[in-house]
Amino acid sequence: MEPTSLSGLPSGVGEALEAEGVADLYPPQAEAVGAGLLEGENLVAAVPTASGKTLIAELAMLSAIERGGTALYIVPLRALASEKRAEFERFEEFGVTVGVSTGNYDSDGEWLATRDVIVATSEKVDSLIRNGAPWIDDLSCVVSDEVHLVNDRSRGPTLEVTLAKLRRINEGLQTVALSATVGNAREIADWLDAALVDSDWRPIDLRIGVHANGTIDFDDGSRTEVPVGDPPTDDQTAALVDDALGTVEDGQGGSSLVFVNSRRNAESAAGDLAAVTRRHLEESERAELDALAEEIRSGSETDTGETLADAVESGAAFHHAGLTSAHRELVEDAFRDRLIKCxxxxxxxxxxxxxxxxxxxxxxxxxxxxxxxxMKPLDVLEVHQMCGRAGRPGLDPYGEAVLLANSAERSEELFDRYVWADAEPVRSKLAAEPALRTHVLATVATGFASTRDGLFEFLTNTLYAEQADDDHHLRSVTDGVVEYLVANDFLERDRDGDRDAIAATSIGHTVSRLYLDPMSAAELIDGLRAASGGSGTDTDDATTAADRGDGVQYAPNEDSAEKTQDFVTYGRVDGNDGREEADSEAPDGRPELTPLGLYHLVSRTPDMYELYLKSGDEKRYTQTYHEREDELLGPAPSEYEEVRFDDWLASLKTARLLEDWATEVDEDRIAERYQVGPGDVRGKVDTAEWLLRAAETLGREIGLPDDAVAAVRDARKRVEYGVREELLDLAGVREVGRKRARRLYEAGIESRSDLRTAEKATVLGALRGRERTAETILENAGREDPSMDDVRPDASAAAAATAGTAGNDGEGGNGQSNLGDFR
DNA sequence: GATTCTCGGCTATAGACAGCATGTC
DNA sequence: CTATAGCCGAGAATC
Known part of the structure; x- marks a missing residue:
């Protein structure tokens, strides 16, 4: 089937596709068209990666647009949103406009409502529904990419519920779901009332094999000898990487992707393989790689960045979530450009x-x-996804995926477990408590249900209902969750005879719109109330606490993997305990609201990803806890309740990290001190900022005193800018971050208004003589005459600025570290 | 005597969405 | 917690 023969597309699209090299539709694509893809029919396409899924989505969206509609493309990751946007923008010449909406990025500031295609993450779509985005009920086509992720424990339910909601809001919505090949694609198709295209077809062959004893055995019966040699090719991975680089004759070498199971392994393996890739570099590549390494080093002066740069110089790299997003992108791009070999x-x-x-x-x-x-074996689906990354379109005749085995027996096991095996079926995880907590509240708050029965009725639109034999389990968990939400004043229940009405309270609406886990919201509210005991919310508080006292019990959850949530306290403990802090009370009788206390509060909500307690941490943070107990909000768990107390300490560790950041400790210091990557620091800071903003809103809503709300805002801003209190004003000026603010401050410029009146020489000196920067900053601060013409930097200001920022580790020096060298 | 090998003990363990209002060195 | 691999240092084996 030729693209030009397709009807229902904007004119010229068929020809454009042909010009791109799409001479014939791939078989699965043709099958999709045959199933009515261009006429608005629902479709589930379960096909391998890189076998033309995106074109299926594009055809559906373009035909919907041609009929005058709009399309929504749902992706699982923010990084994929921008990738898809770039891809779809090639249709702009046919008048198709594309917009992106994710948590950290909204398209051009233009109204998304005017876009033909909107790319968004599933959470963002969920949030847009909750906040009543105007265009969300005006869609004609929705594409869900990687729909098999409904299987994911933490994020799957959101996708599932979001699709159910979109389909309910939009009459006649065309639903196109793209999935990896999974065991039960039929079931997903049934759920979405869709035709199914289920295919193993690939445009580039993929051979999967196992390497053992110097030989790769492939699934097609072929064998390739890859003997393990002398250093540096003295282990299986090195030999295989070396072999790939050596056997491809296109002059560019065959790149390899090595999947390992921990960050540390990724880093150490990259170091080892650097010796291998180095041997295959050409002179020109070395120079480019040196430049790339330099760019990496300049981006973030951390251990991780340094290690990465070292590997990159030799043409190898590692990739994990501890990298900053800038580093990740550099590595990905250089790998696609074939500069990085592995x-x-x-x-x-x-x-x-x-x-x-x-x-x-x-x-x-x-x-x-x-x-x-x-150690848990990876899912078959996960391994298949990894293998699917093999084979570069247009470059390789076929892709090779190799699993490593250390013996013939292990080799056989891997063949059985992964090579011959079909992927596991996708199972809905909606009945898990944390998921239902959030989605029951949102469903009620957004008006999808107003009674208990209505709630269950809505839930029948989900994959869970499609898969469950009976809905008893779901009902009992849902009832428990409703009780929890009522006990925390997020929902109101009005039972009167046959009526069983459920409605969201005002605070419930707020929680839903803020996109908070209700349990996080409850934790935040309790913490804030504990710190402002005198406020007018006391009676309310007492009632709720009493409700809890009766024991809101949950039906035991059959899902054993719910474990992590089990030990989290449900709801609040008696509000009075929180006010019995002995010696920490401010003059008016309530505990002080310090940044550390607030950081700890947000760190212990389920919305904050936990930091591990490493060896020695337990001791260290128990001590910190005793020293600073007064600042922490709400009652601590007993030290004898080991699991909960460890959680408390882990939150304290996170809080200390945030406090370090907010006292201008250098990023590399923090990364080292808490043994995390620079990417993790940014992640924590981002999340804390988000949660503190939510806490601010909640604080106002529950009638917290103004000074308490102000304290939350200050703590939030300090995390946002990464500065001490005295720099808040300066750091609010555009182009002034934590470093520049500190330099200016040390040179005697302490505020925004100082910037407007200070000697220009002083400003310039503090900013290391950068004229353009200084001009921009003065302009941003509202100065009338920002020009730096003929201004000479003041040397003493420069000296003061440097003295103030050098070697900031938050504590005094590191005199200890040399003792070990003594011997 | 210096280098390599081996063994036992110790340690650490993947990922990443959201709000809101504009911008790092 | 139902585990395991990497790393490090100490002592043994080897040159």
Whole structure:
């Protein structure tokens, strides 16, 4: 089937596709068209990665637009949103406009309502529905990419519920779901009332094999000898990477992607493989790689950045979530440009943006899982996704994916477990409590249900209902969740005879719109109330606490993997305990609201990803806890309740990280002190900022005194800018961050108004003589005459600025570190 | 005597969405 | 917690 023969597309699109090289539709694409894709029919396409899924989506969206409609494309990751936007923008010449909406990025500030195609993450779509975005009920086509992720424990339910809501709001909505090949694609199609295209077809062949004893055995029966040699090719991975680079004759070498199971392994393997890739570099590449390494080093002066730069110089790299997003992008781009020959990655890369490789090596097939209690084999689906990254379109005749085995027996096991095996079926995880907590509240708050029965009726639109034999489990968990939400004043229930009405309270609406987990909101509200005991919300508080006292019990959850949530306190503990803090009360009788206290509060909500307690941390933070107990909000768990107390300490560790950031400790110091990557620091800071903003809104809503709300705002701003209190004003000026603010301050410029009146020489000196920067900053501060012409930097200001920022580690020096060298 | 090998003990363990209002060195 | 691999240092084996 030729693209030009398709009807229902904007004119010229068929020809344009042909010009791109789409001579014939791939078989699955043709099948999709046959199933009515261009006439608005629902479709589930379960096909391998890189076999033309995107074109299926594009055809559906373009035909919908041609009929005068608009389309929504749902992606699982923010990084994929921008990738898809770039792809779709090639249709702009046919008048198709594209917009992106994710948490950290909204398209051009233009109204999304005017766009023909909107790309968004599932959470963002959910949030847009909750906040009543005007265009959300005016869609004619929705595409859900990677729909098999409804299987994901934490984020799957959101996708599932969001699709159900979109389909309910939009009459006649065309639903197109793209999935990896899974065991039960039929079931997903039934759920979405869709035709099914289920195919293993690939445009580029993929051979999957296992390497053992110097030989790769492939699934098609072929064998390739890849002997393990002398250093640096003295282990399986190195030999395979070396082999891929050596055997491809296109002069560019075959790149490899190595999947490992931990960040540390990724980093150490990249270091080892650097010795291999180095041997295959050409002179010109070395120079480019040096430049790239330099760029990496300049981006973030951390250990991680340094290690990465070292590997990159030799043409290897690692990739994991501890990298800053800038570093990640540099690595991905250089790999696509074939400059970097080998990436060692954690599974971030398998699910992320498109990074095809000649050879994929799945080195580790087990990963530590705390809930499982040990090393758990990866899902078949996950391994298949990794393998699917093999084969670069237009470059490779076929892709190779190789699993590593250390013996013939292990090799056989891997063949059975992964090579011959079908992917697991996708199972809805909606009945898990944390998911229902959030979605029951949102469903009621957004008006999808106003009675208990209505709630269950809505839930029958989900995959869960499609899959469940009976809905008893879902009903009992839902009832428990409703009780929890009522006990925390997020929902109101009005039972009168046959009526069983449920409505969201005002605070419930707020929580839903803020996109908070209700449990986080409850934790925040309790913490804030504990710190402002005298406020007029006391009676309310007492009632709720009493309700809780009766014991809101949950039906035991059959899902054993719910474990992590089990020990989290449900709701609040008696509000009075929080006010019994002995010696920490402000003169008016309530505990002080310090930044640390607030950071700890947001860190212990389920919306904040936990930091591990490493060896020695337990001791360290128990001490910190005793020293600063007064600042923490609400009652601490007893030290004898080990699990909950450890959680409390882990939150305290996170809080200390945030406090360090807000007292201008350097990023690399923090990364080292808490043994996290620079990307993790940014992540924590971002999340804290978000939660503190939510806390501010909630605080106002529950009638917190103004000074308390102000304290929350200050703590939030200090995290946002990463500065001490005295720099808040300066850091609010555009182009002035934590570093520049401190330099200016040390040079005697302490506020925005100082910037307007200060000697220009002083400003310039503090900013290291950068005229353009200084001019921009003065302008942003509202100065009349920002020009720096003929101004000479003041040397003493420069000296003061440098003295104030040098070697800031938050504590005094590091005199200890040399003792070990003594011997 | 210096280098390599081996073994036992210790340690650490993947990922990343959202709000809101504009901008790092 | 139902585990395991990497790393490090100490002592043994080897040159």
């Amino acid at each position: 990436i060692c990655a954690t599974p971030t890369l398998a699910a992320g943006v498109n990074t095809p490789a000649r050879r994929v090596i799945v080195r580790d097939w087990r990963r530590y899982d705390g809930e499982f209690g040990g």
